[in-house]
Amino acid sequence: MVVFRYLIREILITMAAVTAVLLLVIMGSRFIRYFADAAAGSLPVGLVGSLMLFHMPGFLQLILPLAFFLGIMLAYGQLYLNSEMTVLQACGFSPLKLLGISLWPGVFTGILVGLCSLWLTPLGLATNELTLQQQSAQADFSALSPGRFQDFGSGRTVYAEHLSENRSRLENVFISEGQDATDDSSHVVTRAESGYQVNDEQTGQRYLVLSNGHRYTVEPGGNAAERLDFATYAFRIESVASERDLDDVELQSTAQLLTRDDSDARAELQWRLSLALMIPVLTLLAMSLSRVDPRQGRFAKLLPAIMLHVVYLSLLLSAQEAMRDGVLATYIGVWPIHLAFLLFGLWLLRRTFGQRRGR
Incomplete structure (x- = not known):
């Protein structure tokens, strides 16, 4: 033994x-x-x-x-x-x-x-x-880091200068949208003072709402741009497709x-x-x-x-x-x-x- x-x-x-x-x-x-x-x-x-x-x-x-x-x-x-x-x-x-x-x-x-x-x-x-x-x-702001350009899904790149303490609100927002997001050959750049996320209870969709900003639409290689000033602007956040x-x-x-x-x-x-x-x-x-x-x-x-x-x-x-x-x-x-x-x-x-x- x-x-x-x-x-x-x-x-x-x-x-x-x-x-x-x-x-x-x-x-x-x-x-x-x-x-x-x-x-x-x-x-x-x-x-x-x-x-x-x-x-x-x-x-x-x-x-x-x-x-x-x-x-x-x-x-x-x-x-x-x-x-x-x-x-x-x-x-x-x-x-x-x-x-x-x-x-x-x-x-x-x-x-x-x-x-x-x-x-x-x-x-x-x-x-x-x-x-x-x-x-x-969810595509929420929990993974975002202030002061960095980061992919937010659907061909969008997001930059936020500051995040609120509860990470629910962006400040001094810059968003670049490529062809994947706009479904055409144009490129869209959006700047806003702040942004926050809302949920539509009826449809279950999630939206990023921007406040007090400007939206520029440009054609690659062109010398003209369309400018849209807004007090409130919202776009849908699409879920990223899962790998498996x-x-x-x-x-x-x-x-x-x-x-x-x-x-x-x-x-x-x-x-x-x-x-x-x-x-x-x-x-x-x-x-x-x-x-x-x-x-x-x-x-x-x-x-x-x-x-x-x-x-x-x-x-x-x-x-x-x-x-x-x-x-x-x-x-x-x-x-x-x-x-x-x-x-x-x-x-x-x-x-x-x-x-x-x-x-």
């Missing part, structure tokens, strides 16, 4: 360290993207934290299998370096028994990965997509996918299951690749192991795309890939430890 707890603790500690490093790197790159969008004014700063939180399950479902794989390799590699594994095997801990011990943290990791891939990740993606669509539909439909299979729950019989749904469902099924296969591979000679060092087989994991994951992704495109039948799907790597893991385990028993 002491050895059992010791081995599991070594695997989990190493796995946690690898997970923390990989999660920090991946989330850091995504945070930089969101922070750049917020700095450009296309995303309110207050949404960055929630968007990152709901993206975390999607990161974890990819990081945890690799972290568990490397955790076994690094933990057992250190035991081989210190000759502790030799002592354990001399005391009766056969490779099969070590494999059984390694599968216990594998079950725990598989449950976490399955929880992320089957439930939390689609929920988080759908929540983020809905949040971004609502933000685009909420009916996308990646955003649907696993229960919804089970009710569908199309290739897209089947491919997505097999992909979500595959992330958890990788864990026992990776355990077999890690058991063999973790065995190193003291002169080699614990990192001797690390690069080949990472490349093997990348090939495994890439083949699963390719099979998923092939199923969506109709090239690969869904009843075949990703299962031959899992079977091939499982057989390779068994062969590698027999080859590695069988030769040692022979010697």
Whole structure:
């Protein structure tokens, strides 16, 4: 029991360290993207934290299998370096028994990965997509920064010298409208002392109302312009089209996918299951690749192991795309890939430890 707890603790500690490093790197790159969008004014700063939180399950479902794989390799590699594994095997801990011990943290990791891939990740993606669509539909002033030219949708560029404290009113407004907004070849420039947003309760449309300003209409290349002075002028704010439909299979729950019989749904469902099924296969591979000679060092087989994991994951992704495109039948799907790597893991385990028993 002491050895059992010791081995599991070594695997989990190493796995946690690898997970923390990989999660920090991946989330850091995504945070930089969101922070750049917020700095450009296309995303309110207050949404960055929630968007990152709901993206975390999607990161974890990819990081945890690799972290568990490397955790076994690094933990057992250190035991081989210190000759502790030799002592354990001399005391009766056969490779099969070590494999059984390694599968216990594998079950725990598989449950976490399955929880992320089957439930939390689609929920988080759908929540983020809905949040971004609502933000685009509102097109309010929360993302505007005073003193900067920013895209306001529908071909309009807005500049405001000041914003009120509650960010509901613009002051000293400049608006440039291109062909997308005017539906002709003219270009319209509008200046106003102030502006605010109103909602039409009957139609649900949103309008930007400008006060005390001038509106200039010019033809590109022309030397004449039309000027309109106004006390109040309003134009409709159109919602920005969303990049992705909420009916996308990646955003649907696993229960919804089970009710569908199309290739897209089947491919997505097999992909979500595959992330958890990788864990026992990776355990077999890690058991063999973790065995190193003291002169080699614990990192001797690390690069080949990472490349093997990348090939495994890439083949699963390719099979998923092939199923969506109709090239690969869904009843075949990703299962031959899992079977091939499982057989390779068994062969590698027999080859590695069988030769040692022979010697």
